[in-house]
Amino acid sequence: MTGISSTPDQTDATSEKLPGMVYRSWFMFVLILVSASVVGERFMMAVMVGPIKAELKLSDTEIGLAKDMAIAIVYIIAVLPLARLADRWSKRKIIALSAGLWSIAVLICGAAKGFWMLLVGRALIGLGEGGYTPASQSWIADHFPLRQRATAMAIFLLGASLGNFLGPAVGGWLTHNYGWREAMFYAFLPGIVLAPIVWFTLRDVRPGLADNVSKADAEVQPFVATVKQLLAIRTLPLLMLSSALNTLITMGLVSWAPAFVERSHGMSAQDAGIQMGGALFLGSVIGHTVGGPLSDWLGRRDLRWYIWMGMLCGAAAMVIAWLALSAPMNLVFPLLGLNMLIGGMSAAPLLAVIAGLAPAHSRSVAVALLMIAINVIGLGLGPVFVGWLSDMLTPAYGQEALGMAMRIVLLVGGPSFVLAWLASRACLGDFDRAGGWSAGKPVAAALH
Known part of the structure; x- marks a missing residue:
């Protein structure tokens, strides 16, 4: 295949031919955007600590628990079973669902009326990350043979760098001009747009195909x-x-x-x-x-x-x-x-x-x-x-x-x-x- 699949029904995980470079370029471009989305949404709260703490009347401990600890704990608990699911099921569907989940989670954070709702929203971001990280890197390995894999991974990592920069930068600008709740709403949009793009335009490739590993093995x-x-x-x-x-x-x-x-x-x-x-x-x-x-x-x-x-x-x-x-x-x-x-x-x-x-x-x-x-x-x-x-x-x-x-x-x-x-x-x-x-x-x- 040298182009972009137009419908999900055309997904063929049993194909014995790697997709062409046009499709794989699109595949990498989409994953870069998805990575930037989840990393940006995770780290943008760092520039919202002041207004969130003041409005919700939170302590520094509660801010720390919600901002970082909730994501880390849920991620560590969820990443292994979700990785196992990715090896047994569709990486495309897991990544699309993860993108939708962390987008909804940001919306929950933006609507939070107190500590516990904010904590739940941040925890769900960790759950989405736990589904996305192993599936995305494994999916890239399915598309590129070893001699090209480090280059593909390097391209993929640009998404995280972009998210690390854009999350606090854009989040800070939006918070300053519109408030932290409106900033959270705008942060909800990238993931919810990218989720159907992943679902409908990308496709699963049989694991091991890029390494000449048989389907049975x-x-x-x-x-x-x-x-x-x-x-x-x-x-x-x-x-x-x-x-x-x-x-x-x-x-x-x-x-x-x-x-x-x-x-x-x-x-x-x-x-x-x-x-x-x-x-x-x-x-x-x-x-x-x-x-x-x-x-x-x-x-x-x-x-x-x-x-x-x-x-x-x-x-x-x-x-x-x-x-x-x-x-x-x-x-x-x-x-x-x-x-x-x-x-x-x-x-x-x-x-x-x-x-x-x-x-x-x-x-x-x-x-x-x-x-x-x-x-x-x-x-x-x-x-x-x-x-x-x-x-x-x-x-x-x-x-x-x-x-x-x-x-x-x-x-x-x-x-x-x-x-x-x-x-x-x-x-x-x-x-x-x-x-x-x-x-x-x-x-x-x-x-x-």
């Missing part, structure tokens, strides 16, 4: 057997833990950077937010754009480059972060942007390896396990760990305690580097058993 296995099989692939748990530790460092830096420059350099919160947003957006976009194609190019010469790139980028990012924490005020955010650029180059290769080593029938579950590790260790512990260290160090370091705590967290990069190195030693054997590719062509998979 791609049949879904029992859940416990699936998880055991994934964890038996030595590279996967090593990479998942390494990535979770890297995320712990990243979130420890990003979540505390504005407070760091305010305490250590006297910068205003408004200036810190603007500078950090621009630096992180540019850094992540460039890093994702470069990282995918570069890893695919290097990976054609040696598959270990998919992991070596993450190792080297992680080490370089830690050095740059250390320099940022010791630099003059005018260099802090440029260096943090460079940190995000270098670190972001490893994201697409990571996703490509996870999708490339996981059996075709359990790719969504593999992505879900990665997301659980990242959310529990990285997103959950990173900011809290830095805050706790800062409190412990305050009697000795005063206003500089936060900066010292952020430097200490960078030491986690050591274990992360070692885990990635161990993964690189195991990956060639795992790629041989999983199929991988030879001379640029995917081969039949023994593990799948």
Whole structure:
């Protein structure tokens, strides 16, 4: 197929021919927009805290629970069973329904009369994310062979970068001009428009087709057997833990950077937010754009480059972060942007390896396990760990305690580097058993 399917009835999950590049370009474009929608809707509340807190008379604790914790808890609980469903059912339908769900959830938040209604709305956003993340990444792997997969993942990640920028930026403008409730209503529109576009113009592709895996070998296995099989692939748990530790460092830096420059350099919160947003957006976009194609190019010469790139980028990012924490005020955010650029180059290769080593029938579950590790260790512990260290160090370091705590967290990069190195030693054997590719062509998979 070289065009866009016009009706859902034309969806053919059993087709033995990959869709043409025109269709796959449209497929990637739609997924970028959907990613921008969910990420933007999640993070736009960060610029609405003041008016929401004042109108609903909420405490900082209640704001924190609704803004972040509700999404994180529901996501962690829901992502694995929803990933399992994605491997057994239609990824197209799951993503379309997820987009509709998080859009309705934003509408519920906009209509909230108190804490509990706001909490329910935010929790439903987490449920929608839990359905979308594993299904989308697995769906991309269904469409692109290994030699193109990191590039495809890099393109996909641009949607998250766009959402990270547009959510707070557009949300802040709408809140300032129309109020937070009206801003929530406008945020409801993108997902509710994109849901039918996904449902009616995209189609499922048989898992394993891009890797020359037969239909019989791609049949879904029992859940416990699936998880055991994934964890038996030595590279996967090593990479998942390494990535979770890297995320712990990243979130420890990003979540505390504005407070760091305010305490250590006297910068205003408004200036810190603007500078950090621009630096992180540019850094992540460039890093994702470069990282995918570069890893695919290097990976054609040696598959270990998919992991070596993450190792080297992680080490370089830690050095740059250390320099940022010791630099003059005018260099802090440029260096943090460079940190995000270098670190972001490893994201697409990571996703490509996870999708490339996981059996075709359990790719969504593999992505879900990665997301659980990242959310529990990285997103959950990173900011809290830095805050706790800062409190412990305050009697000795005063206003500089936060900066010292952020430097200490960078030491986690050591274990992360070692885990990635161990993964690189195991990956060639795992790629041989999983199929991988030879001379640029995917081969039949023994593990799948």
